[in-house]
Amino acid sequence: MIFNTGAALLDAIVLAVVSREPEGTYGYKITQEVRQIIELSESTLYPVLRRLMRDECLEVYDVECGGRNRRYYKITPRGSAQLKLYEAEWTRYSGKITGMFEGGVGR
Amino acid sequence: MNRMNFMDRLAALLSDLPEDERREAIEYYNDYLNDAGVENEGEVLAALGTPEELAASIREGLQDAQGQQGVFSEDGFRTGSRARGNELAARPGSGQGRGETAGTADPRAAAGPGNGMPGPEERTGPAGGTAFDRTEGKPRDGEAQRSGAQEARGADGGHSRDLNGRYRGNKGGKHMSGGMIALLVVLAVFALPVIIAVGIGLLTALVVLALAAIFFAVVFLFGGVILICAGLICLAASVAKLAAFPAAALLSMGISFLCIGCGIFLTLAIGWVVTKLFPPLFRKAANGVRAAVRRK
Numbered sequence: 001m002i003f004n005t006g007a008a009l010l011d012a013i014v015l016a017v018v019s020r021e022p023e024g025t026y027g028y029k030i031t032q033e034v035r036q037i038i039e040l041s042e043s044t045l046y047p048v049l050r051r052l053m054r055d056e057c058l059e060v061y062d063v064e065c066g067g068r069n070r071r072y073y074k075i076t077p078r079g080s081a082q083l084k085l086y087e088a089e090w091t092r093y094s095g096k097i098t099g100m101f102e103g104g105v106g107r
Numbered sequence: 108m109n110r111m112n113f114m115d116r117l118a119a120l121l122s123d124l125p126e127d128e129r130r131e132a133i134e135y136y137n138d139y140l141n142d143a144g145v146e147n148e149g150e151v152l153a154a155l156g157t158p159e160e161l162a163a164s165i166r167e168g169l170q171d172a173q174g175q176q177g178v179f180s181e182d183g184f185r186t187g188s189r190a191r192g193n194e195l196a197a198r199p200g201s202g203q204g205r206g207e208t209a210g211t212a213d214p215r216a217a218a219g220p221g222n223g224m225p226g227p228e229e230r231t232g233p234a235g236g237t238a239f240d241r242t243e244g245k246p247r248d249g250e251a252q253r254s255g256a257q258e259a260r261g262a263d264g265g266h267s268r269d270l271n272g273r274y275r276g277n278k279g280g281k282h283m284s285g286g287m288i289a290l291l292v293v294l295a296v297f298a299l300p301v302i303i304a305v306g307i308g309l310l311t312a313l314v315v316l317a318l319a320a321i322f323f324a325v326v327f328l329f330g331g332v333i334l335i336c337a338g339l340i341c342l343a344a345s346v347a348k349l350a351a352f353p354a355a356a357l358l359s360m361g362i363s364f365l366c367i368g369c370g371i372f373l374t375l376a377i378g379w380v381v382t383k384l385f386p387p388l389f390r391k392a393a394n395g396v397r398a399a400v401r402r403k
Contacts, residue, residue: 027135028142042154043161046135047168071138 005038007048012086013037014048015057015079024061024074049073057082110140113152120162124169132165306399313392320385327377334370338363 005013017033018025031045052058057079062069075083108116114133121129136155143151155161342363349356 026138026142028139031139041156042139042151043156043164046132047164049135050131050168068141070142071134 008086009090010038010044010048011052011057012083012090014045014052015075015083015086018058018073019075019080019083021074024072026070026072030073052079055082108152108158110148110152113155113158116158117162120158121165124166128169136161309399310396313396317389317392324377324381324385327373331370331373331377334366334373336370338366338368338370341366 013034014030017030027045027049030049031040031042034040034045049058053060053073055078056076058073059076060071060073063072064070114137117136118129118133121132124132140148140151341359345356345359345363348359
């Protein structure tokens with residue numbers, strides 16, 4: 001990818017991926033889904049998930065699965081609000097860029 | 108390194124972290140490997156890098172609380188020790204529906220500068236990145252737009268500036284500054300005559316080489332044909348002389364055969380070179396020239 005993905009955009013993508021699963025989803029699956037969108041090393045998402053948890057945008061719970069516990073991540077109301085903000089911001093921002101590419105600078 | 112060694116090493120490397128942080132990270136990667144499945148285990152372990160690298164990424168994630176961020180670029184994700192821009196993520200008092208209103212954005216605008224460590228790149232060059240700021244759509248010219256954007260920051264504040272600051276922050280380390288780009292452009296302009304001269308020189312050299320190759324091919328082909336013809340004539344002559352001077356005739360017959368053989372070999376070799384070797388070479392040269400022209 002040519003364009004940098006800043007931490008905010010990465011947060012937004014992760015929140016969007018997690019929010020698609022009302023019951024929550026787990027680390028490996030999140031990683032694979034995010035990797036379908038942007039290039040990402042396998043070890044990138046742990047710090048991101050950690051941060052989103054700390055900011056109370058995500059909550060975790062353990063689910064018994066095949067004799068072991070699997071940690072699930074689920075979006076919180078605060079996370080949803082944050083995602084909404086990101087989405088609005090992205091629409092505005094990308095709209096401006098697209099508008100500029102298509103010829104109407106600053107209009 | 109197998110999974111067990113990997114995880115043991117990782118645990119050892121993280122041993123100075125708080126107990127819950129360490130357990131959390133270890134569990135996460137244990138889960139991760141379990142979910143990847145036994146058949147992908149080797150691949151995932153390789154993708155995770157060495158335990159040292161992984162431990163470093165976990166640590167950096169923890170320091171993130173004090174303001175660090177990674178950057179994506181063409182070659183994947185990179186964690187840098189740059190300070191984060193002010194956090195877009197939820198701050199107290201920044202609830203839902205604060206898209207456009209100034210009032211709800213203010214707490215964050217206020218919280219921004221005081222939040223964690225102020226990034227070194229973050230607030231430098233006040234007008235540098237204002238192109239992305241909201242200017243309420245009024246077309247203005249350079250200076251006016253700048254100050255307008257700054258005013259707009261104060262008024263409708265928060266998130267546009269946030270993103271902006273962060274985007275600029277990202278550019279800082281890996282990418283060139285405006286000055287650097289300008290310098291390169293100036294350099295390129297000055298270097299243009301040289302580049303053109305070199306380009307023409309290379310093109311000429313290519314053409315000359317191609318002409319020489321064709322010339323040699325023709326010469327060798329003619330040489331081969333001539334050798335064959337001479338050999339055949341010589342052979343005929345020696346057959347005619349066979350009765351009169353048997354020894355000399357045999358000798359010249361041998362020479363004729365040698366001639367014919369060499370001629371056939373030369374012709375075939377040239378044929379092979381022309382049909383098999385030249386087309387790809389020419390194609391490559393043409394592609395090279397095309398690429399060079401396109402780059403300009």
